[in-house]
Amino acid sequence: MTTLALAEIRFKRFLALTKPRVVQLIVFCAVIGMFLAVPGLPPPATVFFATLGIALVAGAAAAVNCLVEQKIDAVMQRTRGRPLPRGHVTSRSTLVFAAIVGGTGMLVLYLFVNVLTMWLTLATFLGYAVIYTIVLKPATPQNIVIGGASGAMPPVLGWAAVTNHVAPEALLLFLIIFVWTPPHFWALALYRTQDYAKAGLPMLPVTHGAAYTKLMIVLYTIVLVAVTMLPYAIRMSGLPYLVAALVLGGVFLAYAIRLYRHYSDGLARATFRYSILYLSLLFSALLVDHYLT
DSSP states (O other): OHHHHHHHHHHHHHHHHOOOOHHHHHHHHHHHHHHHTTOOOOOOHHHHHHHHHHHHHHHHHHHHHHHHHHHHHHHOOOTTTTTTTTTOOOHHHHHHHHHHHHHHHHHHHHHHHOOOHHHHHHHHHIIIIIIIIIIITTTTHHHHHHHHHHHHHHHHHHHHHHHOOHHHHHHHHHHHHHHHHHHHHHHHHHHHHHHHHHHHHHHHHHHHHHHHHHHHHHHHHHHHHTTHHHHHTTSOOOOOHOOOOOOOOHHHHHHHHHHHHHHHHHHHHEEEEEEEHHHHHHHHHHHHHHOOO
């Protein structure tokens, strides 16, 4: 095998540590926050450097998560193929990688965006990599509810990057993702209950059972649909967004009710997949509405 081929394989292994699919959704929500923050178009340079910095720090946080949870990942079917459990990268190299990537991201935000965004991004990093991963996840079944605060920060980061302050509208975007996170994650946890039990993690289906978890998914989805009406209520958005939010929320709620009444692992997977599509389409609707109304 050539040196170039080996380098490509090593690059892909380190890239996998950053959880690219998760980072992609984080960056998407952050960019939406940038565009919603101003009536026209945000400065292209700010969008570029803020996106780069946020993506790098998010990737570093994911790598730290992989580092801390490598023993847990090794016993779970969903995660046993990650680079650390398979021995493709070492703990030391992962730590160095996370430090370099995260440090570069922070420097980009400091030099080319603004200090507020840098500090908010650092707080988000600590919230996920330390508070959620190390403290909350192994300690309480409410881990994803409390820890969801860090996952809800991307639109706030994007808003701050463009305006250098955090407006109430940015906090409303935060609230939407915060309420979306539990039903999104618990759908996954339902069909991975045995994995989490084997790993000794107190996820809600493990500690309270499937019936209670399904009920919580329905209740949180109802709250989510109500919360997504708020942008229209405060005149942050117009009728196009309202229609989209009602339709998307209605489908999500239908999934949740069906999951509660006729559970299957396949339906839980479908609900989890739809929850990701739901958030992407909801924020896209906000963006389209922003320039239509």
